[in-house]
Amino acid sequence: MIQTLAIILGFQLTGEVLSRALSLPLPGPVTGLVLLVLACILRPALAEAIRPVTQGLLAHLSLFFVPAGVGIVAHWDLLRDQGLGLAVALMGSTLLAIAAGAWAFTAVARLTGSEEREALRDQGRE
Structure with a gap:
């Protein structure tokens, strides 16, 4: 699980660096997500390796809205x-x-x- 999270966050960091270095109009996380999707298409084994953890994250996606609710309050x-x-x-x-x-x-x-x-x-x- 930690390895998968490190892969996901690594792609997000790479996207952030590229987005800022190249002055892209996309936010870093979006750029990183595009890179992750491309990597999964080019290497299906990567997609299979991260699938269980990503499905677990998606199952609990509502937890990511808690900080927004705290910000509203x-x-x-x-x-x-x-x-x-x-x-x-x-x-x-x-x-x-x-x-x-x-x-x-x-x-x-x-x-x-x-x-x-x-x-x-x-x-x-x-």
Whole structure:
């Protein structure tokens, strides 16, 4: 287990170093995750070796939200003062993210000529 955690954290550290050294627009952990996925694709034995520990981490993923909850309680005064603005920003960004996802899905479906569009065309719905 410790070896697997060391591998995961090593990829995260590598991603952080690369992200900062190359001024990448991605956060270090995301860069490290991409590197880990690539390593698992290139070496399936690595994926099998880390699978039990990673599944255990995913099973208890909710524990990683405890620090966020503590942060909310610690900054309650700020949330009380700026709560409305934060709520509007969260709802607005959520709606924009949903719209962007729908637009991207539609664009990819048009570019790839998805089978569903062809089925609708055959039924006369489009």
